[in-house]
Amino acid sequence: MTTVAEPVTTATPLGGSRRRALRRLRRNPLAMTGLVVVVVAVLAALLADLIAPFSADRTDFGAALQPPSGEHWFGTDELGRDQFSRVLFALRASVTVGLAAVGLSMAVGVPLGLLAGFYRVLDPFVSRLTDTMLAFPFLILAVGLAAIRGPSLVTAVIAIGVAEIPLVVRVTRSETLRLREMDYVAAAVASGAGDGVLLRRHILPNAVNALIVQATVTIPAAIIGEAVLSFLGLGVRPPTPSLGIMLASAQQLFRDGPWLVVFPGLAIVLLTLALNLLGDGLRDALDPRESRR
Amino acid sequence: MRRYLLRRLLESVVTLVLVTMVVFAGVRALPGDQVRALVGEESDPAVLEQLRHEYGLDQPIPVQYVRYVGKALSGDLGTSARTGLPVADTIGHALPVTLQLSVFSIVIAVLIGISAGVVAAVRRRTAAEWAANTVALLGLSVPNFWFGLMAVLVFAIAFPVLPASGFVSVFDNPVESFRHLLMPAVVLGSGLAAVIMRQCRSAMLEALGADYVRTARAKGLGGAQVVLGHALRNSLIVVTTIVGLQLGVLISGAVVTEQIFVLPGFGKLTIDAVFTRDYPLIQGVVLVTATAYIGLNLLVDLLYSVIDPRVRVGGAVA
Numbered sequence: 001m002t003t004v005a006e007p008v009t010t011a012t013p014l015g016g017s018r019r020r021a022l023r024r025l026r027r028n029p030l031a032m033t034g035l036v037v038v039v040v041a042v043l044a045a046l047l048a049d050l051i052a053p054f055s056a057d058r059t060d061f062g063a064a065l066q067p068p069s070g071e072h073w074f075g076t077d078e079l080g081r082d083q084f085s086r087v088l089f090a091l092r093a094s095v096t097v098g099l100a101a102v103g104l105s106m107a108v109g110v111p112l113g114l115l116a117g118f119y120r121v122l123d124p125f126v127s128r129l130t131d132t133m134l135a136f137p138f139l140i141l142a143v144g145l146a147a148i149r150g151p152s153l154v155t156a157v158i159a160i161g162v163a164e165i166p167l168v169v170r171v172t173r174s175e176t177l178r179l180r181e182m183d184y185v186a187a188a189v190a191s192g193a194g195d196g197v198l199l200r201r202h203i204l205p206n207a208v209n210a211l212i213v214q215a216t217v218t219i220p221a222a223i224i225g226e227a228v229l230s231f232l233g234l235g236v237r238p239p240t241p242s243l244g245i246m247l248a249s250a251q252q253l254f255r256d257g258p259w260l261v262v263f264p265g266l267a268i269v270l271l272t273l274a275l276n277l278l279g280d281g282l283r284d285a286l287d288p289r290e291s292r293r
Numbered sequence: 294m295r296r297y298l299l300r301r302l303l304e305s306v307v308t309l310v311l312v313t314m315v316v317f318a319g320v321r322a323l324p325g326d327q328v329r330a331l332v333g334e335e336s337d338p339a340v341l342e343q344l345r346h347e348y349g350l351d352q353p354i355p356v357q358y359v360r361y362v363g364k365a366l367s368g369d370l371g372t373s374a375r376t377g378l379p380v381a382d383t384i385g386h387a388l389p390v391t392l393q394l395s396v397f398s399i400v401i402a403v404l405i406g407i408s409a410g411v412v413a414a415v416r417r418r419t420a421a422e423w424a425a426n427t428v429a430l431l432g433l434s435v436p437n438f439w440f441g442l443m444a445v446l447v448f449a450i451a452f453p454v455l456p457a458s459g460f461v462s463v464f465d466n467p468v469e470s471f472r473h474l475l476m477p478a479v480v481l482g483s484g485l486a487a488v489i490m491r492q493c494r495s496a497m498l499e500a501l502g503a504d505y506v507r508t509a510r511a512k513g514l515g516g517a518q519v520v521l522g523h524a525l526r527n528s529l530i531v532v533t534t535i536v537g538l539q540l541g542v543l544i545s546g547a548v549v550t551e552q553i554f555v556l557p558g559f560g561k562l563t564i565d566a567v568f569t570r571d572y573p574l575i576q577g578v579v580l581v582t583a584t585a586y587i588g589l590n591l592l593v594d595l596l597y598s599v600i601d602p603r604v605r606v607g608g609a610v611a
Contacts, residue, residue: 132311135583139545144319147567147575224436228549231438232564247442254450261446265439273434
């Protein structure tokens with residue numbers, strides 16, 4: 001690792017510092033393990049049709065509630081459905097909601113944060129707005145939305161995405177506040193750059209690192225959020241496979257099929273653990289000043 | 294100090310007003326007829342008209358809003374569409390369950406989080422630090438509802454030492470209450486403990502490298518005195534903030550935990566209200582939660598300014 005701490009957000013060409021960050025990431029074994037697990041999980045979700053040994057909803061009452069075996073790696077549920085296949089298909093809901101929710105929060109949060117950080121007049125309004133949104137704990141927001149819209153995958157995406165907007169706004173706002181005072185921004189102003197150019201070309205690109213770090217925290221949170229909402233019946237509805245739904249039905253079968261509780265949960269833990277490791281590695285790689293702590 | 298107090302108070306009130314507007318608007322965003330949504334199956338147009346008048350739904354929207362806020366202020370949150378009982382009473386019955394669960398879980402989280410954080414910071418590069426860090430990472434990565442299910446599987450079914458569900462108030466039978474709440478509280482507190490541990494560790498590391506700690510050591514104070522009396526004391530500021538910031542997570546976690554352990558608390562009430570489409574109850578629950586959350590955050594901020602005098606001077610330390 002180089003000894004000179006390279007500030008993330010200097011006016012140096014971004015390509016160079018990004019390349020160095022990638023190199024640092026590649027040297028971090030934990031982060032690379034996380035990356036491999038994440039890639040495998042995403043591929044498994046995408047290719048579930050091809051690699052799953054059974055279809056997600058094929059019932060086989062002759063093989064109901066079988067413990068894990070060579071044929072059914074994760075066992076079968078009370079309808080004889082193969083749990084390994086269902087976990088693969090359920091990962092689709094996890095990955096979809098994880099990415100869509102974070103996309104939603106960024107799409108709304110980044111412009112708001114830029115405006116609040118750049119225009120002092122707008123700041124109090126945006127801050128009150130985010131405070132109001134933060135006044136609804138995530139599940140309470142989800143409850144309200146589920147009451148209005150009915151539970152569904154889209155409801156889950158909106159609930160999780162909206163809950164994460166204030167966090168994105170805060171990160172973008174504080175980055176904007178910081179970057180606005182930078183010399184190179186003053187230089188751009190002096191050379192006649194308009195507000196739009198400043199925000200688009202000088203501030204936003206330099207705030208990206210902070211946003212990537214934010215995303216590495218929010219994606220695993222969103223994946224757990226989906227599982228929780230589906231577990232409570234506020235998110236994805238059956239027959240769409242979801243890890244949360246699988247756990248909710250497993251709760252009724254504690255005595256007869258304890259493996260039903262174990263595997264979907266392990267899938268969530270493995271995926272979020274991998275994402276957290278990757279996120280920690282990315283944070284260290286993008287901001288070496290922080291990593292020494 | 295007074296100016297800071299006033300500003301925070303004012304901010305909270307503004308947020309609260311916005312919250313009531315959102316909740317009020319949320320009910321209007323419900324699909325279909327308001328009155329139908331409120332009373333359910335009733336279909337006689339004359340009765341509906343009568344109810345519309347009774348609920349004040351024939352009034353202009355601003356008037357309705359003011360009436361709604363006025364009623365809420367006087368503790369009238371309407372009546373449950375399903376049970377016909379006042380929403381405020383229903384919530385009042387459920388609240389003690391959730392409060393006992395939350396307090397218990399915060400105590401557990403703070404105890405575990407601080408001791409693990411201190412150990413990890415003081416015993417650097419030892420097995421103890423490694424273990425504390427690993428457990429914290431697991432605490433952050435294991436969703437508490439799965440942790441809860443596994444806990445039931447292990448401690449209530451495989452080795453039946455604790456009850457899998459049910460609630461006993463601490464005021465009725467402290468021992469049974471402890472047995473019933475131990476698993477839910479640990480489950481609810483696990484994530485918080487992990488966050489506290491991580492923050493406490495990094496705050497301790499920073500404090501242990503600070504000048505005042507070096508001075509304390511130079512004065513000849515013993516290791517434990519320096520660690521606990523000086524470094525930890527300053528790290529507690531961070532812990533207070535974290536507990537405050539995590540209150541929302543705790544409220545959400547309580548909903549899930551109560552669902553798993555079948556505790557008749559606020560969270561279970563909330564979920565049941567959604568499934569029975571009990572809109573007045575949902576509205577009340579959301580309003581009460583948001584209000585409590587704003588109030589608690591205000592309290593934490595004030596507490597923070599008492600612990601750390603720098604906050605109230607400029608209000609710009611963070």
